[in-house]
Amino acid sequence: MATEAPSFKRELLATLPSLRAFAVSLSGKHDKADDLVQDTVMKAWAKQESFEMGTNIKAWLFTILRNEFYSQMRKRGREVQDTDGVFTERMAVHPPQYGVMDLADFKRALDGLAADQREAIILIGASGFSYEEAAEICNCAVGTMKSRVSRARTRLQGMLRIAGEADFGPDAVSTQVATQPSLTR
Amino acid sequence: MRDKAKMNDISKSRPRRMDDGLGPTSDIGAKLRALYGAVQDEGIPEKIFDLLEKLDQAEKKSQTALKGE
Numbered sequence: 001m002a003t004e005a006p007s008f009k010r011e012l013l014a015t016l017p018s019l020r021a022f023a024v025s026l027s028g029k030h031d032k033a034d035d036l037v038q039d040t041v042m043k044a045w046a047k048q049e050s051f052e053m054g055t056n057i058k059a060w061l062f063t064i065l066r067n068e069f070y071s072q073m074r075k076r077g078r079e080v081q082d083t084d085g086v087f088t089e090r091m092a093v094h095p096p097q098y099g100v101m102d103l104a105d106f107k108r109a110l111d112g113l114a115a116d117q118r119e120a121i122i123l124i125g126a127s128g129f130s131y132e133e134a135a136e137i138c139n140c141a142v143g144t145m146k147s148r149v150s151r152a153r154t155r156l157q158g159m160l161r162i163a164g165e166a167d168f169g170p171d172a173v174s175t176q177v178a179t180q181p182s183l184t185r
Numbered sequence: 186m187r188d189k190a191k192m193n194d195i196s197k198s199r200p201r202r203m204d205d206g207l208g209p210t211s212d213i214g215a216k217l218r219a220l221y222g223a224v225q226d227e228g229i230p231e232k233i234f235d236l237l238e239k240l241d242q243a244e245k246k247s248q249t250a251l252k253g254e
Contacts, residue, residue: 009237009241012237013237016229016233017228018221018225020224020225020227020229021221021222021224021225024224025221025224034230037229037233038232038236041233041236041237041240042236042240045237045240086220087220087221087223087224095219095220095222095223097215098216098219102216103216103219103220106216106220107220121207121213121217122217122221124205124207125207125213125214125218126217126218126221126222127221149205149207150205150206153205153206153207153213156213157213160212160213
């Protein structure tokens with residue numbers, strides 16, 4: 001059959017997990033992220049004619065999703081403030097290579113970043129885009145993307161250092177959450 | 186075979202960055218990828234697959250309808 005060439009649908013399917021992870025990082029809510037991915041799939045399907053097979057479908061889909069997110073946000077106004085934080089509190093899978101505390105501190109630090117910096121460091125550091133691709137997705141200059149990532153990294157390093165020091169202090173309420181005393185340093 | 190070629194394509198498109206502090210040895214980069222990867226591993230909700238299936242079916246139907254005329 002002639003339809004064995006990489007189909008739009010197949011390419012789209014392959015990108016969905018990463019697209020959804022980005023949606024979760026933007027919206028801070030799993031249910032909203034899923035709605036966002038659904039809207040993106042519909043939009044992308046409707047304009048698949050404008051996509052050139054063989055070019056970067058991942059960047060194309062991320063751009064649609066991001067535009068959709070910000071246009072919905074503008075429409076809804078302040079309602080979007082209601083989030084569970086970056087990557088949300090109720091992730092189904094916990095990354096096995098880190099302790100709960102470690103990642104809780106890290107998520108809090110990510111939450112503390114400006115939205116444009118957070119988005120930049122996620123696109124570059126986790127989604128695997130080049131600076132050029134990420135700049136295109138966010139509709140900004142490559143230099144702007146670079147400086148957002150660099151500022152995000154510096155801020156994260158600073159916040160994590162402070163969080164690390166706080167773990168030793170009397171205010172370390174969060175250590176109560178740790179299940180095993182032997183893990184609390 | 187085809188899958189392998191595809192994987193190579195993906196890894197080729199992966200950006201090689203010299204030192205932006207987010208590489209394999211970076212703590213921040215590793216934690217970012219751990220969080221992101223955990224969400225990726227959650228799988229895709231059924232309703233999104235259903236939607237894609239419906240879109241695909243609708244398109245096929247309209248295509249065969251066109252050919253029939």
